[in-house]
Amino acid sequence: MRAVRFHEHGGPDVLTVDDVDEPDPGYGQVVVEVGAIGVNPVDTYFREGAYPVPGLPFVPGSDLAGTVVSVGEGVERFTLGDRVFGTGLGNGMSGTYAEQVASPAGLLAHLPEDVELADAAALALVGTTAWQALVEHGEVKPADTVLVHGGSGGVGHVAVQLAATMGAHVVTTASPDSHDALTALGAEAAFDYDHPNLERAISEEYAPDVVLDTHMDRYLQLNANVAADGARIVGVGNDTAEGGFDDIGVTKGKELRYQFMSMFNTRETDAVLSRLGDLLLRDDVSPVVHETYELAEAGEAQRAVLHDSFLGKLVLVP
Template sequence: MKAIGITGFGIPESFEEYELAVPAIKETQVLVEVYASSINPGDNHLRSGELLQSPVGGQFTIQFPYFLGGDVAGVVRGVGTGVQHFKAGDRVMGMVRGGSYMDQVAADEDTLTMIPDNVSFEEAAAAPTVALTAWQALFEHGKLQPGQRILIHGGAGGVGHAAIQLARHYGAYVIATAREHNHGFVLGLGADEVIDYYSQPDFVTRLSAPVDIVLDTAMLGNKELETGLPGEFGDYSYDILKDGGKYISITSFGIGTYPGVRNIDSLFFRAHPNQADLNEISTHMQEGKLNIHVDHRYPFTTQGLFEAYRTSEKQPRRGKIVISKEI
């Protein structure tokens, strides 16, 4: 089968096509023919080598060729003897290890869910990582309640735009930060207020009132990637949190080392795929309560990946970039 991997760190042109054996599946695994995948920020940091130079780089073992990608949408072609929820021919989406830019992948049953009939493979491929991250940030870690106020940094990005929709649907008052040209997009997702912190970074005085939760999805710069701390940006975020509030970050891996401030709970986390949460995401997409914005589509080829990763390096970012076999 065809698989597209990187030959080294650096520019996106390090992608090459390889011929691999179809993966063997274990008892509780599903063999999925991949129709579409997507790019997440972590893929870019791995591709460039920046992530391995950071303090968390020791968590990754890289041997070339290395296969990027964690989101997958496709059709089940085989199931292990212990699989209970899927059969050949099912349309599924989820998260995989070992790369997704390939014709077929082996995925644990618990990391997949059904794609609703009204959702395309492309939208399904864009959803798993960002929607699952948003869901777990809001409800598992944030314990979001109706009527609470939440500030979501990076509201136009993958996780941010999903979190706005979910928080609004569950009755929160949503404030988002975004670049000025994305304000209309973010307000259309359901945000009650939007702030351009890029041109006016001191957003404390611009909020109508303090917030219960800050969800920080904004990408770190090189300095912050080295320390794992959001710096001045984080100080402003603490300033607008209520006593006993929650500061949840998916980028600042060192945030738990911040000194305790006014009993604020500081947390960094990565999404952990599980079928129960993925089923919730699928249901919300089916019911139109969560719409994943696909901003760019590229063919599932080496050249397509070149172009997709070049685009992902640019600003502004909005929603997700998808690689699809249906182009």
């Protein structure tokens, strides 16, 4: 079978399509014939060597959707022919950029018949991230105001929809090209992230109870300044905080709660994915697949996910 691998760390060019053996399911694993693979910024961090991999060559990728073709010992939830989707692979174990993948059963959920594989693969990692941020950590309640930074991104456009489905008033930062689309997805207001006084523009109208921050290098102080008393601020994006705080005192004055999280730490990924599958089926959360690529174009997809401006997700189709 074909798998995309890197034999050394580096830029998108180090990705090659290799012929490799089909995987056998280990204990607690199932093998999935992959129909679609979500492309995420984190896939590039492993490729570059910023995040560690267990060994080289390595297959990147966290997200998959497809059909079960083989079931290992100790697995009772899945059987041959089941449609499934999953996330959380490619970190400490081989990833999903392949025609077949052996996945721990706990990282998979059943996929309703009417859901497209590409939509499920596009949703898995970003939906799990948005769920953990808004439901688990943000504890969003109906009528809360939720600020989502980077609303046009993979995480952002799903978080906007999830927060709206939870009954929140949703505001978001994004480039102007995507403001209309984000309003259609459920945002009450969209602010240009290059607005010369973004903080004042937001706080004139809104005091967020929950913030989902995909750009912590830029918004640590702004979040604290615009937040309501007792707000929950959940940081997911960027591993640097260059902007830092000019005045950290405001965080104490408002009793702000901070949570920094990694989707890879999700304890019951299968349960979260099952809920996301229900939301997908009901069109409460509909990921936007901006573009699909073949396996041989994985390098181009990884370049685009970091450098191109678009709303939604990129998907590989083996």
